[in-house]
Amino acid sequence: MNIRYAKPIDKDQVVSVWNYCFEDGEDFVKYYFENVYDENNTIIIEENDEVLSALQLNKYTIDLRDNKYDVSYVVGVSSKPEVRGLGYMKHLMTYTLEELYKNGEIVSLLMAIDYRLYKRYGFDHCYDQIQYNLRTDELLGFRLSSKLRKATFEDAETLSRIYTKAMESLNGYAVRDEAYFNRFIKEVSSESGYIYIDEENNSYIAYYIQGDTFFVRELIYNNISSLKSMLGYIYNHNTQCKKTVINAPVDDKIKLIIANLKTCEIKLIPFMAGRVINFEKYIESLNSCNIDTQKINNESIKIKVIDKYINQNNSVFKISVCDNKIKIQRVEEDCDIELDINSITQLAFSYLNTDEIFMLNEIDESSLINTQKELLNALFEKRINYIDELV
Structure with a gap:
């Protein structure tokens, strides 16, 4: 067993292990490994030139207690089926934590499929979202107050400005610059999604149309008027999408302005784990x-x-x-x-x-x-x- 950082020659094998473990579409996998993946941030276990386990340490900056921290976001923790249950993950995580400490990192992030796998390594639940599930026609009372336009790469600065303003009341969020939003536009597009901007109302929406469901990945707004207008935009899809799902911060205001909460299911969704390094x-x-x-x-x-x-x-x-x-x-x-x-x-x-x-x-x-x-x-x-x- 050899644990090391990946080399360019390992990429195809890392992609293969990823594809076996995760049910991501071909376009998203292509986006990820062309735009996010970096062998210098990838740790693998290999034997006889075969990659058996891997993870990535994607780099972000988060704002925690109004303090900026450069963090490694642990993603893509994966192993081939023939080595599962043999302790490879323990070796991989132990090596990774030692590397993060040696490299001077203070905190780290990880999105866990199963928290039981990672609590033993010191990662624990630190982020929630709420999810609204409702009939699209329940948004009948909201009206679009201005014209939206589809976001392009030229809108990266505008998206960053809207997002940064909305995050002022929140904690632990990722700091997003123009480069981030250029990548974000590609990410959403890779999953056949859309991003629309309401610059007049200082808001944007990132969403996917999944069959008869309007799924909102992000709805970022800076006042109630912009929120109401965006809900009107969603309602305008009511003949196309019978159901709407919206993911949002736990202090989101939709629950305060929707007409009938009895017909809206609201779930608390565990989202992200953190760790002090x-x-x-x-x-x-x-x-x-x-x-x-x-x-x-x-x-x-x-x-x-x-x-x-x-x-x-x-x-x-x-x-x-x-x-x-x-x-x-x-x-x-x-x-x-x-x-x-x-x-x-x-x-x-x-x-x-x-x-x-x-x-x-x-x-x-x-x-x-x-x-x-x-x-x-x-x-x-x-x-x-x-x-x-x-x-």
């Missing part, structure tokens, strides 16, 4: 966030971190605030609280707050003094997360 660097990075350190100045807490796959995270860390600066150091002392890397991750990604983590881990918070609890609450603040990156 370097706990020490993560805490240090909080100095760049907008944290009010006045209330917690001169306070400290000792946290024992349990991480089965990144040994450098296994330590008792003393976190303190001195002169309004957050500091962290390894200490050989008894801890005030013990948390595994999964709990640390859900706190760091602002998915859960300290009360929820205490409850889930059956921690008696009376063991902490009030100022220590205030320190934890300041460091780990719950927010509304959103991300929609598929690869």
Whole structure:
């Protein structure tokens, strides 16, 4: 067994393993391996020149707690059927986590088909979306207020501007520039989808027509008027598409303006997992966030971190605030609280707050003094997360 980064000669085999494991259409696979795939970000296990397992570490920047982090998004985790159950995935993930730490990454992302496969490696659930399922004719009361136009590559800057504005109230989202949207237009097109812009109302919609269903991948808007207009656009497809499915952030406003919620099914969809790669660097990075350190100045807490796959995270860390600066150091002392890397991750990604983590881990918070609890609450603040990156 040899674990290494891929070489150009390995690409055809990586594509073959991908095609066996995932039910993506030919056009999407072609798009992915021509526009996203990079052998320098691909880790494989090979034996006798045969690629048996692979994954990609696609590069993104996310905005977490108003702080920018360069992350590797783990995708395409795949193995040939003859090596499944033989520990290849464990070797692949262990090597990958070591590489991410060595390369200085602080946090990472992964979209899990089955969370049970990845929780053991420290990846845990950090993002949800909500999904609306309704009859298209239920949108009868909405009217298109301006003319939309189909997005082209010349609209990449406009799409980036609309998206960035809409993300201001959200957390953990991918930072998207013009280059990203040029690729996004190709991605949606590869699956026979459409992107339309309502520049007057500062909104856009990315969608697919799947039989009699109007499926909305993204509906990005910046005010209620633009949302109502976009719903009117969807309604105008009512004779063509009897059903509508809309994926949206969990704080989406459609549920507040739709006429009859009783006829609309709303689901909570688990979407993305995250992981803290370097706990020490993560805490240090909080100095760049907008944290009010006045209330917690001169306070400290000792946290024992349990991480089965990144040994450098296994330590008792003393976190303190001195002169309004957050500091962290390894200490050989008894801890005030013990948390595994999964709990640390859900706190760091602002998915859960300290009360929820205490409850889930059956921690008696009376063991902490009030100022220590205030320190934890300041460091780990719950927010509304959103991300929609598929690869």
